[in-house]
Amino acid sequence: MCTNKTCKKQGSAQAIKFAQDLGLPDVKVEAVGCLGNCGNGPNMVLLPDKLLLNHVSTPAKMADILRTLCGSDISEPLLKATELRLAGNDEARVGNLHAAVELYTQGLEVAPAQMRHLLYANRSGARRGLGDSQGALDDANAAAAAAPPGFTTAFVRQVEAHVALQQFREAAQALEEGARREPSFAKSADYKQLAGGLQQVLQRR
Incomplete structure (x- = not known):
């Protein structure tokens, strides 16, 4: 997930911290440099499919991605x-x-x-x-x-x-x-x- 200036200002650091603190065994979330498309951030790439996701600005949005795309059980x-x-x-x-x-x-x-x-x-x-x-x-x-x-x-x-x-x-x-x-x-x-x-x-x- 991008933590460059624009994405960080839009909440990427908080979204990353949220995902890391969940301690999900099959999910690894890391900070990276600019992924482009800065106006639609915070941006992240889901691997191994290389799926670019935009506007991941809150813990709730991160949780929705983890549930729907990663199959994670987040109550x-x-x-x-x-x-x-x-x-x-x-x-x-x-x-x-x-x-x-x-x-x-x-x-x-x-x-x-x-x-x-x-x-x-x-x-x-x-x-x-x-x-x-x-x-x-x-x-x-x-x-x-x-x-x-x-x-x-x-x-x-x-x-x-x-x-x-x-x-x-x-x-x-x-x-x-x-x-x-x-x-x-x-x-x-x-x-x-x-x-x-x-x-x-x-x-x-």
Whole structure:
């Protein structure tokens, strides 16, 4: 899907993020350069048929394409929860954390099991930003409990919430538990940064 200036302004980045966050096993969505026909964007090409599609500007339109042309099973609750999550992300990005928490909460009310970990992780980050460290930890724990393989953001949120509560040993334990559950996490930049910070704090105590 094109993410050049015109298509990006028309919503292609949000449509791509929506499709990627669905976690559909047989669908891969990637950003590419200009596909031409800029006045009818956002534009995307469906492979392997090389079918050019225009005006894919919203999550709802992307969902319709995935259903009708890719045969993907996208329920209305999944679509609604994803739209609420993306709206919450937009609010969080500009610092409207109260609004973000409300949107994530609305998303959790309708979300199917396959995406609840995303909403919990997002709401954890927003709650921590608001100073609700215990709420952030509760959500981080819920995200970790629901997380599928490969979703390491939940472990990062757990560590961040424990640190906010000044529970540094618990933070270190959460970090190691994340690495145990997901060995690749121990090689990530997030892990190394968190581990380094915790080591410095624990050495001073």
